[in-house]
Every structure is written in structure tokens, then in C-alpha cells.
Amino acid sequence: MTPLRLKEKVIESTFFLSSSLAIFINLAIIAILTFESYGFFHKVSPIDFFTDTQWTPFFYDKHYGILSLFAGTFLTTVIALAVALPVGLISAIYLSEYSHSRFRVSVKPMLEMIAAVPTVVYGYFALLFVTPLLKNIIPGLASFNSLSAGIVMGIMIIPLIASLSEDAIHAVPLMLREGAFALGATRLQVVRRVLLPAAFSGIAASVILGVSRAIGETMIVAIAAGLQPRFTLNPLVPIETVTSYIVQVSQGDAAAGTIEFQTIFVAGASLFVMTFILNTISYGLRKRYMQAYV
Amino acid sequence: MKKSFLKKLSRNEMNDRIFSVVGLLATLLGVGVFLVLLADVAMDGLKRLNWSFLTSFPSRNPFDAGILSAWVGTVWLMAVTGAIAIPLGIMAGIYLEEYGKRNKLAGFIEVNIANLAGIPSIIYGLLGLGLFVRFLDLGRSVLAGGATLALLILPIIILATREALRAVPVSLREASFALGATKWQTLKYQILPAAFPGILTGIILAMSRAIGESAPLIMIGALAYIAFLPQQLSDPFTALPIQIFNWVSRPQHEFAVNAAAGILVLLFITLMMNGLAIWLRYRFEKKVRW
Numbered sequence: 131m132t133p134l135r136l137k138e139k140v141i142e143s144t145f146f147l148s149s150s151l152a153i154f155i156n157l158a159i160i161a162i163l164t165f166e167s168y169g170f171f172h173k174v175s176p177i178d179f180f181t182d183t184q185w186t187p188f189f190y191d192k193h194y195g196i197l198s199l200f201a202g203t204f205l206t207t208v209i210a211l212a213v214a215l216p217v218g219l220i221s222a223i224y225l226s227e228y229s230h231s232r233f234r235v236s237v238k239p240m241l242e243m244i245a246a247v248p249t250v251v252y253g254y255f256a257l258l259f260v261t262p263l264l265k266n267i268i269p270g271l272a273s274f275n276s277l278s279a280g281i282v283m284g285i286m287i288i289p290l291i292a293s294l295s296e297d298a299i300h301a302v303p304l305m306l307r308e309g310a311f312a313l314g315a316t317r318l319q320v321v322r323r324v325l326l327p328a329a330f331s332g333i334a335a336s337v338i339l340g341v342s343r344a345i346g347e348t349m350i351v352a353i354a355a356g357l358q359p360r361f362t363l364n365p366l367v368p369i370e371t372v373t374s375y376i377v378q379v380s381q382g383d384a385a386a387g388t389i390e391f392q393t394i395f396v397a398g399a400s401l402f403v404m405t406f407i408l409n410t411i412s413y414g415l416r417k418r419y420m421q422a423y424v
Numbered sequence: 425m426k427k428s429f430l431k432k433l434s435r436n437e438m439n440d441r442i443f444s445v446v447g448l449l450a451t452l453l454g455v456g457v458f459l460v461l462l463a464d465v466a467m468d469g470l471k472r473l474n475w476s477f478l479t480s481f482p483s484r485n486p487f488d489a490g491i492l493s494a495w496v497g498t499v500w501l502m503a504v505t506g507a508i509a510i511p512l513g514i515m516a517g518i519y520l521e522e523y524g525k526r527n528k529l530a531g532f533i534e535v536n537i538a539n540l541a542g543i544p545s546i547i548y549g550l551l552g553l554g555l556f557v558r559f560l561d562l563g564r565s566v567l568a569g570g571a572t573l574a575l576l577i578l579p580i581i582i583l584a585t586r587e588a589l590r591a592v593p594v595s596l597r598e599a600s601f602a603l604g605a606t607k608w609q610t611l612k613y614q615i616l617p618a619a620f621p622g623i624l625t626g627i628i629l630a631m632s633r634a635i636g637e638s639a640p641l642i643m644i645g646a647l648a649y650i651a652f653l654p655q656q657l658s659d660p661f662t663a664l665p666i667q668i669f670n671w672v673s674r675p676q677h678e679f680a681v682n683a684a685a686g687i688l689v690l691l692f693i694t695l696m697m698n699g700l701a702i703w704l705r706y707r708f709e710k711k712v713r714w
Contacts, residue, residue, distance in 0.1 A: 134606060141608050145519035148512045149582070150529075152536040155575055159547060162554035217450045224447025237451060239702045244458045246629075246698045248636025250665045251465070251687050254672050258680055259464045288454045316440040339542070346544020348639040349665075353672050373546050373639070380549070380643045386558060398550040402543070409542035413535075 166395030185359035202369035209280025218291030245289040253353030256282035274356030298332020335415035342408040348373040469684030486678035494667035504570020517585025541579035549643025564645035577630040584626020588619040632697035638665035
């Protein structure tokens with residue numbers, strides 16, 4: 131092998147090694163979560179874990195029912211989606227089909243800025259602006275609640291849904307639009323009857339990604355939704371999500387090897403499984419629409 | 425018959441016009457809330473923002489407290505994160521886009537990266553806690569924190585690098601190969617310089633993401649009360665978002681004001697970086713016509 135060829139080979143191998151790091155990171159995550167969860171399930175039966183409705187690892191009477199953390203995550207996610215889905219999708223349609231291109235070019239960077247705001251800032255906003263504001267309208271609202279955390283989380287997710295859905299709608303071939311316009315359809319009719327069905331898989335992918343983002347969102351709920359695990363769907367009271375539980379415990383000092391320490395990995399493992407499934411579906415859907423039109 | 429058709433027609437047009445207003449409002453809603461957020465934070469925090477706030481350590485007395493150890497900690501973290509994630513990310517991106525295009529292993533790596541890009545940041549915190557803090561025994565140090573954030577932004581840099589490389593036309597590669605250049609020579613002298621602005625944009629966005637992250641750092645044990653500055657990689661640290669989180673979590677109003685002032689500094693940094701990235705991309709798109 132000539133020195134030049136050797137150099138080429140060495141460079142290629144180095145590049146290959148750094149890209150294969152991605153596999154190792156995934157493996158490391160799975161290994162760590164599995165290892166600590168295994169220790170946890172030695173002490174707590176999986177049946178209690180999935181059916182008990184109380185989560186009290188730090189009380190004298192210990193219960194490990196993840197359902198009450200799931201309820202919190204579910205509640206904030208649904209509220210966030212209720213905000214982000216309509217607003218994001220309508221913005222996407224408007225930007226792709228109605229707005230002047232100059233408007234689009236100036237709004238899109240603004241949306242990027244909204245998405246770039248650190249989540250701890252949104253947490254501040256939810257706790258110290260949105261909650262006091264909502265208290266004027268809803269007298270029974272607790273100072274920590276899932277409603278304002280969910281709403282602010284929804285605002286954070288709007289850019290994600292808007293921009294990915296816009297890509298999907300934009301990717302529908304012009305031909306289909308022109309065909310419908312030639313039949314005398316209005317823009318709204320074209321959107322409803324032609325573009326939304328045609329872009330469905332891309333829009334669904336963006337929404338699922340939004341759900342996954344909401345499930346994994348941590349700081350907003352840790353700051354504004356309270357830290358009280360509660361098996362409820364009431365948006366006005368303090369709750370705790372899977373993510374905010376993890377934050378709460380790691381702020382204290384749970385020693386390695388104790389069951390308190392293992393609970394955060396078990397919570398993390400269930401979070402990982404949920405987001406993994408959602409991300410995989412979203413990835414598959416996106417691949418599908420890209421094959422169809424791009 | 426004809427009349428009802430015309431009625432329907434005008435109703436359809438009405439709906440269309442209504443939607444164009446609703447659409448505009450929905451699009452501006454996000455922007456509006458963003459501006460309200462900025463105004464709210466500015467009103468609370470601006471009065472607290474002064475030189476001593478930037479040069480004081482945290483304190484139990486809210487009026488003496490500052491963000492010195494927080495922003496110095498953030499600078500340390502970013503140095504570590506960048507030193508790890510930027511070279512690795514660029515090299516991985518080059519491999520996937522230029523070398524391993526049609527092989528199965530590269531396809532598998534790609535799926536792995538797509539998965540990493542979607543994992544919530546708090547899981548990276550658990551990874552950092554298990555891998556860096558405990559398994560590699562780095563402790564709750566700047567190095568562990570920076571390495572954790574590096575893993576978090578690695579997928580972003582890889583994806584940005586690939587996108588930038590993809591935008592460089594094949595003809596450039598072919599011309600270079602035709603002149604007898606090897607693959608690496610082609611990359612080094614032709615492709616990478618052409619893709620540089622795109623890669624740089626991705627790096628800036630990734631770093632701005634890392635600056636704002638708090639959850640993974642809390643996981644690996646960044647402390648809020650640090651009355652000294654890190655001197656070496658093994659020292660404990662705090663960071664700007666951690667300090668803000670700590671102040672927000674306290675009930676006293678004075679600490680909320682401190683949080684707002686800290687947020688102004690953090691927002692200034694992240695929004696400047698994003699603005700720079702957007703500007704770079706805009707310039708690059710405008711200037712380069714292949």
C-alpha cells in the first residue's frame with residue numbers, strides 16, 4: 131500500500147469510528163437504564179409498578195405506582211397538544227398556501243427563535259406570568275398546576291409542528307393544486323380536500339414528534355406544574371410528571387444503589403420506551419411521504 | 425337550483441376569506457406570545473441587571489447575589505462540549521455522507537442517529553450520570569457536564585454537516601477526481617470549504633441549544649450555590665440555566681427578579697447565536713449559485 135492510500139484508509143477509519151459512536155451511545159443508554167431498572171424490579175413487583183396509583187418513594191408507606199406520574203405526563207401532553215396542534219397546523223397551512231413569500235421569509239426566523247428559547251425560560255414564564263394571569267379567570271387554580279405548564283409547553287411546540295407540517299404541505303406537487311383550482315375550488319377547499327389528505331403522513335409525523343417532545347419536556351413542568359404525584363386528570367391542581375420526578379430526585383442526594391436512586395432510572399426507562407416508539411413511528415411516516423413526493 | 429349554487433359558491437369564498445384571517449392570527453399568535461415573554465422578563469429583570477450582578481457570586485441575600493460563577497461555568501462547559509462534539513460530529517457527518525453511502529452498517533448508524541436526535545434531554549442526563557459521573561468516575565465535574573452536553577448535541581452537528589455536504593454539487597467532486605485528486609484531497613480542498621458556512625450554521629445552533637440546557641446538568645449534579653470558579657476540568661460547577669432554575673424555585677419575589685435578570689443574559693446569548701446562524705444561512709443561500 132502506498133503512503134497516500136494508507137493515509138486515505140486511516141482517515142476513512144477515523145471518520146467511521148466517530149460515526150459508529152452513535153451506536154455506542156444508544157447501547158450505553160439502553161444498558162444503563164436496563165441495569166438500574168433490573169435492580170429496581172428485584173425489589174418492586176412489576177404488577178404493583180404498573181397498577182398501583184400511588185407514587186410515594188420517600189414516604190414511610192412506600193408505593194411505586196408509576197401510573198400517577200404517567201397521569202401527570204399525559205395531562206400536560208394533552209394540554210400542550212390542544213394548543214400546539216390547531217395553532218401549528220393552521221399556521222402551516224397559512225404559511226404554505228395563503229401568505230406572501232415575503233411574509234413567510236420574515237416569520238420563519240421568528241418561529242425558529244421561539245423554538246430556541248431555553249426551556250427554563252418558558253418555565254419562568256409559565257409560573258410567574260401565565261399562572262397569575264389564569265388565576266384571574268379561574269379562581270380555583272393552584273399556584274402550581276398542569277394547565278399553565280401545558281399551555282406554555284404547547285407554545286414551545288408550535289414552531290415544531292408548524293415548520294414540519296409546512297414542509298409536508300409544501301411538498302405536495304403543484305399539479306394537484308392546479309387540478310383542483312381548475313375545477314373552481316377555493317384555496318380552503320384545496321387545502322381540505324386535496325392538500326391535507328395528500329400531506330397526511332407528513333403532518334402526522336410532525337404531530338407525533340410534537341407529542342414526543344411534550345412527553346420528554348422537563349424544565350417547564352418541573353418549575354410550574356408542582357412536584358406532587360397525583361393520579362388525576364384535573365388540570366388545576368399540582369401534579370408531577372415522569373420527567374419532573376427525575377429532576378426532583380436528582381436535586382437531592384439519593385445514594386447510588388438505593389431504591390430511590392433506581393426509581394429515576396426506571397422512570398427514565400419508561401420515558402425512553404415511550405419516546406422511542408413515537409419517534410420511530412414519526413420517522414417511518416416521514417420516510418413515506420418523502421418517497422411519495424420528493 | 426341556480427340560486428342555491430351561487431349561495432354555496434359565495435359561502436365557500438367567505439370561508440376562504442375567513443380562514444385567511446384566522447391563519448394570519450394563528451401565525452402571529454406564537455410571535456405575539458414570544459414578544460409578551462420578552463417584555464415580561466425585561467420588565468422584571470432589567471432593573472436588576474448591572475455590573476455587580478455579572479461579577480458577584482450567588483448569595484443568600486438576593487440583592488448581593490450575581491451570576492459570576494454561573495456564566496463562567498457556562499463558558500467552561502461550552503469549551504468542553506465544543507471540543508468534543510464539533511470534531512466528532514463533523515467527522516461522523518462526513519463519513520455518513522461521503523464514504524458509507526450505500527452500505528448496511530452506515531444505514532444502521534443513521535437509524536441510531538435519528539433515534540438519538542429524538543431522545544429527551546433528561547435521558548442524556550441519566551446517561552451522563554451513569555456513564556461519566558459513576559462508571560468513568562469523573563464525579564460531578566465540568567468534564568462530566570461538558571461531555572454529557574456533547575453527546576446531546578452530537579446528532580444535531582452530524583445532521584447539519586450532512587445537509588451542508590449534500591448541498592455541494594456532484595460536479596465539483598467529479599471535476600476534482602478527474603484531476604487525479606484522492607477522496608480526502610477532494611474533501612479537504614473542494615467540498616469542505618464549500619460546505620463550511622452550512623456546517624458553521626449547524627454548529628452555532630447546536631451550541632446555542634447546549635447553552636440553554638438545564639435538565640441534564642441537574643441530573644449530573646451541577647450545584648446552584650458555587651462561590652468559586654472552576655480552575656480545572658475536575659472541579660464542580662454551576663451554569664447559567666441552573667442558577668436561573670434555582671432562583672425561580674424560591675418563593676421570595678426578589679429571587680424571581682434575579683431569575684429574570686439571569687434570563688435576560690441567557691436569552692441575549694441564545695438569541696444572538698440564533699440570529700447569527702439565520703443570517704449566515706440567509707447570506708449563504710443568497711450568494712452561492714452553483
